Amino acid sequence: xxxxxxVEVVRRGLxxxxxxxxxxxxxxLHPRVTRRHVEGPADAVARSSAVTVADAVRxxxxxxxxxADASGTATDALLVHLGxxxxxxxxxxxxxxxxxxxxxxxxxxxxxQLRFVDQRTFGGVAVxxxxxxxxxxxxxRGEHPEASWGAWLPASVAHIARDPLDPAFDDAGFxxxxxxxxxxxxxxxxxxxxVSGVGNIYADEALWRARLxxxxxxxxxxxxxxxxxxSALRDVMAEALAAGGTSFDSLYxxxxxASGYFDRSLAAYGQEGRPCPxxxxxxxxxxxxxxxxFSCPRCQxxxxxxxx
DNA sequence: CGCATATCCTGACCGC
DNA sequence: TGCGGTCAGGATATGC
Numbered sequence: 568x569x570x571x572x573x574v575e576v577v578r579r580g581l582x583x584x585x586x587x588x589x590x591x592x593x594x595x596l597h598p599r600v601t602r603r604h605v606e607g608p609a610d611a612v613a614r615s616s617a618v619t620v621a622d623a624v625r626x627x628x629x630x631x632x633x634x635a636d637a638s639g640t641a642t643d644a645l646l647v648h649l650g651x652x653x654x655x656x657x658x659x660x661x662x663x664x665x666x667x668x669x670x671x672x673x674x675x676x677x678x679x680q681l682r683f684v685d686q687r688t689f690g691g692v693a694v695x696x697x698x699x700x701x702x703x704x705x706x707x708r709g710e711h712p713e714a715s716w717g718a719w720l721p722a723s724v725a726h727i728a729r730d731p732l733d734p735a736f737d738d739a740g741f742x743x744x745x746x747x748x749x750x751x752x753x754x755x756x757x758x759x760x761x762v763s764g765v766g767n768i769y770a771d772e773a774l775w776r777a778r779l780x781x782x783x784x785x786x787x788x789x790x791x792x793x794x795x796x797x798s799a800l801r802d803v804m805a806e807a808l809a810a811g812g813t814s815f816d817s818l819y820x821x822x823x824x825a826s827g828y829f830d831r832s833l834a835a836y837g838q839e840g841r842p843c844p845x846x847x848x849x850x851x852x853x854x855x856x857x858x859x860x861f862s863c864p865r866c867q868x869x870x871x872x873x874x875x
Numbered sequence: 876c877g878c879a880t881a882t883c884c885t886g887a888c889c890g891c
Numbered sequence: 892t893g894c895g896g897t898c899a900g901g902a903t904a905t906g907c
Contacts, residue, residue, distance in 0.1 A: 569901095648901080651884085651885095652884090652885085686885060687884045687900090689901060689902080754878090754879085757901085767899090857880075858898090859898090875879090
């Protein structure tokens with residue numbers, strides 16, 4: 568399941584193999600892939616053809632490529648969300664179509680194609696106009712991929728918060744907004760309008776590292792604890808990114824989620840019954856939010872005033 | 876409006 | 892071998 572580190576691996580692959588190339592034609596092979604593009608698939612084809620891919624940018628789990636017209640101006644971006652099972656692949660024209668091939672872009676240089684493959688069709692593609700960011704820019708100093716395209720993002724992504732690896736992320740603002748919520752801590756971490764890029768896997772891992780229970784009420788969470796969760800998110804995502812960055816082939820823009828490489832490093836997620844790496848207590852699995860939460864019963868005791 | 880839940884989808888897996 | 896049930900979960904529509 569692609570979360571922030573997996574999407575960043577994909578972004579880097581696009582930066583290496585797609586940015587700077589001119590798209591000759593676009594093709595969408597499944598109606599669901601463009602369901603978020605309100606003007607319809609024909610419009611998406613038109614607006615992502617005969618353009619040059621100017622950059623590859625990410626915020627949280629959203630990925631986009633500003634598309635430059637003949638004058639070099641980019642007013643639109645090709646926006647991709649991988650959903651649960653989406654993959655972006657860079658492959659030669661002779662490679663057979665994948666069973667779940669949903670979209671394809673051919674390039675004017677006749678080099679490898681870009682393909683979107685998605686078994687479960689939770690992912691999607693849209694062409695969206697670029698608009699200024701609400702908080703006015705990336706903050707300038709970092710390596711974050713959004714920095715090069717500065718203060719712009721697709722209009723349909725404007726409601727998504729910055730992610731923990733973004734140098735312009737507002738730590739104090741996050742803690743303040745978190746404490747205004749009346750909910751449980753993990754619910755809040757999964758809310759992409761508060762902090763983006765966090766899914767079930769990294770939420771569980773960060774909570775384990777911070778020794779906090781998923782149902783800890785946000786309203787009374789100390790600021791220091793909120794900042795510790797943020798720090799844990801940054802650590803685990805950076806480690807996963809480092810692990811993922813070593814394993815992908817140069818012509819394969821890999822997204823295999825955590826199953827490919829980082830699963831060996833998971834302390835809690837998917838580890839039901841196995842000993843907690845810190846204290847040896849068997850990791851427990853709880854049904855929560857229509858999915859599973861994994862935690863250590865000893866390191867992460869359920870608070871007496873647990874939210875739900 | 877804030878918060879919680881139902882829903883979309885397909886393939887792997889399990890017990891019988 | 893097949894069959895029904897369960898599970899995986901990101902984002903959003905809907906409901907309270």
